Amino acid sequence: MPLADILNSRHLSGCERRNYKDHVADCPVCSGRRRVLIREDGDGRVHVGCMRGCLPDSILREWDLDHAALFPKGKGSASAKRPARGWLREAPRYAAGPVRPLSEQ
Numbered sequence: 160m161p162l163a164d165i166l167n168s169r170h171l172s173g174c175e176r177r178n179y180k181d182h183v184a185d186c187p188v189c190s191g192r193r194r195v196l197i198r199e200d201g202d203g204r205v206h207v208g209c210m211r212g213c214l215p216d217s218i219l220r221e222w223d224l225d226h227a228a229l230f231p232k233g234k235g236s237a238s239a240k241r242p243a244r245g246w247l248r249e250a251p252r253y254a255a256g257p258v259r260p261l262s263e264q
Contacts, residue, residue: 172185173194
């Protein structure tokens with residue numbers, strides 16, 4: 160599981176769970192002045208982004224991880240696609256769909 164690999168990195172500091180699949184940690188590139196958002200998609204891919212704009216390559220290098228840590232085991236870069244534009248500021252989408260009122264259930 161890629162998210163567990165990243166969260167178990169010994170260089171990760173100040174990590175806390177934000178919601179269901181989002182975690183935030185201190186950014187190692189900008190010396191913890193900003194937070195890094197770590198988000199797992201429904202297909203198991205992990206996105207890493209600094210609120211200040213540090214490159215994900217630099218963040219992973221500081222955590223002693225490579226790009227393979229962002230993808231589920233058995234999926235290579237051939238199946239990788241770029242994250243949606245603005246993913247860092249969007250709320251995560253859930254596959255369950257809209258919630259119906261109790262009176263309709």
